Amino acid sequence: MLDVFASGFSGLIAGFLHLSMPNIIMIVIGGILLFLGIKKDFEPLLLVPIGFGCILVNIPLADLMEPGGFLRTIYEAGIMTELFPLLIFVGIGAMTDFEPVLENPITFLLGAAGQFGIFLTLALALALGFKELEAVSIGIIGACDGPTAIYVTSQYAPHLLGAVSVAAYSYMSLVPLIQPPIMRALTTEKERTTVMKAHKKTVSPTTKLLFPLVITILGGLIAPKGLPLLGTIMLGNLMRESGAVERLTKASQNEIANVVTLLLGISIGATMDGRVFLQPQTLIVLCLGFIAICLDTACGVFLGKVLYVFTGGKVNPLIGAAGISAFPMSARVVMREGQKYNKKNYLLMHAMGANAGGQIGSVIAAAVMLSVLKGMGII
Amino acid sequence: MDKFTFGMTMLVVGMGGTLLTLGVMSAIMTVLKKVFPYKAESNSENKS
Numbered sequence: 001m002l003d004v005f006a007s008g009f010s011g012l013i014a015g016f017l018h019l020s021m022p023n024i025i026m027i028v029i030g031g032i033l034l035f036l037g038i039k040k041d042f043e044p045l046l047l048v049p050i051g052f053g054c055i056l057v058n059i060p061l062a063d064l065m066e067p068g069g070f071l072r073t074i075y076e077a078g079i080m081t082e083l084f085p086l087l088i089f090v091g092i093g094a095m096t097d098f099e100p101v102l103e104n105p106i107t108f109l110l111g112a113a114g115q116f117g118i119f120l121t122l123a124l125a126l127a128l129g130f131k132e133l134e135a136v137s138i139g140i141i142g143a144c145d146g147p148t149a150i151y152v153t154s155q156y157a158p159h160l161l162g163a164v165s166v167a168a169y170s171y172m173s174l175v176p177l178i179q180p181p182i183m184r185a186l187t188t189e190k191e192r193t194t195v196m197k198a199h200k201k202t203v204s205p206t207t208k209l210l211f212p213l214v215i216t217i218l219g220g221l222i223a224p225k226g227l228p229l230l231g232t233i234m235l236g237n238l239m240r241e242s243g244a245v246e247r248l249t250k251a252s253q254n255e256i257a258n259v260v261t262l263l264l265g266i267s268i269g270a271t272m273d274g275r276v277f278l279q280p281q282t283l284i285v286l287c288l289g290f291i292a293i294c295l296d297t298a299c300g301v302f303l304g305k306v307l308y309v310f311t312g313g314k315v316n317p318l319i320g321a322a323g324i325s326a327f328p329m330s331a332r333v334v335m336r337e338g339q340k341y342n343k344k345n346y347l348l349m350h351a352m353g354a355n356a357g358g359q360i361g362s363v364i365a366a367a368v369m370l371s372v373l374k375g376m377g378i379i
Numbered sequence: 380m381d382k383f384t385f386g387m388t389m390l391v392v393g394m395g396g397t398l399l400t401l402g403v404m405s406a407i408m409t410v411l412k413k414v415f416p417y418k419a420e421s422n423s424e425n426k427s
Contacts, residue, residue: 102412108405112398119394123386132385139389206415207408214407222400361401368396372389376380 018060022274030054030269033166042173046146046265050166053269064270071270074263079154079161084264085147086232091257092147092359093236094249096327098211100353101360102203106307107319107350111357113303114323115365117142117295121288128284132378133157136369138285141168142292143362144175145325150268151229152366156379162271163282167289175293175326176333182297183321183337191308193342194316196350205241212238219364225374226367233363297321300354316347322354325362331355 033051037044057065064071078084101107122139130138137157140149141164149168153161171178184192212234220227239249271277304320318338322330331351338347373379 102408105405105408105412108401108408109398112401115397116394119390122389122393126382126386132382135386136389202412202417204412204415204417207411207417210411210415211408214411215404218404218407219400222396357401360404361397364400364404365393365397368400369389369393372392372396376385376388378385 015059015061020060020274022278023058023060024274025278026058026272026274027055029272030058033269036170036173043169045261046169046268047173049262049265050169050269050272053266054272055269056266057270057273065273071267075267075270078260078263079150079267080158082151082154082228084260084267085151085154086228087256087260088147088264089229089232089363090236091252091260093212093233093238094240094252095257096233096237096356096359097240098237098356098360099203099208100199100349101356102207102211103199103201104350104353107323107353107357108360109357110300110303110307110320110323110354111359111361112323112364113320114296114300114325114354114358115143115361116299117292117297118362118365118369120295121292124291125288128288133373134160136373137164138288139292140164140366140369141171141285141289142296143325143366144168144172144293144296144330145359145362145366146172147264148229148325148362148366150264152370159276160281160285162268162273162277163285164289165268166272167286171289171293172326172329175324175329178290178293179297179321179330179333180337182294183301183318183334186298186301187305187317189341191305191317192338192340193345194308194313195342195345196314196316196319196347198346199349208241209238212241215360219367223364223367223371225370225379226363229363230367233359293324296324300324300358316345316350319347319351319354322351323358323361324355325359327355327359328352330358 030051033047036042037047063069118139121142122135125135125138133156137153140152146168150165153164216234219230236252239245300320300323304317307315308317318334322334334351335348338345
């Protein structure tokens with residue numbers, strides 16, 4: 001009888017007995033992510049479920065990520081099938097107004113320059129000894145776009161998914177801290193005070209409607225392996241611009257995006273098992289991700305400087321920093337930075353153009369990357 | 380394929396491809412704006 005009591009009691013303390021140091025560290029990290037999301041308002045929609053998922057998966061013996069476990073089921077249904085990032089993209093497309101980039105299509109190029117960090121970081125990761133597909137997944141953090149990073153990494157380096165997605169989302173939320181020093185270091189005060197003329201409305205509804213179709217067809221033909229990414233974001237945008245399916249647009253912007261964000265976040269958190277996550281490799285991935293976003297900003301500002309010279313000083317180089325996918329946060333950072341040096345300088349709409357270009361640019365960069373890999377026979 | 384060749388290919392073809400694709404998209408959108416100008420369309424909307 002006493003033996004049965006003892007074995008019954010052992011079931012209640014088994015969790016404590018199996019709690020390892022990596023688990024404890026990861027529970028603390030989960031707590032930090034929750035703190036950043038809840039108290040510091042850093043991407044709370046993602047950091048809260050990620051942080052909580054991280055805590056859940058590090059509680060021993062719950063088997064949440066074992067076959068049949070509830071986190072494993074969500075992970076396999078949405079991440080391994082790539083469904084969650086794609087559904088998020090439908091929502092992003094439905095939420096984003098691409099008019100600022102259409103007002104001034106040259107800002108597409110700023111969106112391209114903002115992707116240099118992806119490819120430079122990929123080269124750096126290769127130099128540090130990562131395998132080809134791991135380097136691709138690390139480089140993609142430079143897209144500054146969580147769903148794109150998850151889409152690529154879940155296919156080609158699933159063991160890095162936790163590190164890559166945490167890096168992507170953390171650095172996205174830290175854009176207001178990361179970008180300004182780089183912008184200041186690379187520009188002169190004269191360049192920063194450049195006033196850009198306000199846009200006149202020049203985009204017709206027909207052009208806005210044709211935009212998602214043209215981008216999908218052209219982008220799909222150039223980089224078919226990335227069509228799921230491009231197609232879903234453009235489907236969302238087509239629904240928005242057509243005005244014909246308001247219910248679907250609203251559902252994509254709200255219910256679908258919200259539910260998928262929750263499931264995506266908790267699944268990513270579930271990949272942060274201390275036994276797998278706490279490795280030197282993770283720290284290197286986080287460092288490389290930081291470098292990628294710094295390089296994106298620097299390359300964007302450099303192209304801004306080139307445009308400043310070629311237009312005879314009509315383009316403020318600061319808007320180049322917004323050529324990344326952190327929309328509209330990066331545009332706001334540019335606006336704030338510009339106004340520090342000239343209170344009458346309203347760069348927001350110009351920066352929004354570059355920022356919308358960066359959003360398309362990050363998807364195109366990922367699509368091109370996948371198609372080049374396919375062309376080389378690596379995937 | 381060695382890592383150097385792979386890295387250079389991704390850098391040149393990948394980044395070049397991204398720039399080219401976005402450049403072409405930029406050109407097409409500029410043409411579309413000219414084919415479907417804002418004012419002409421808003422005028423026709425007013426008439427109807």
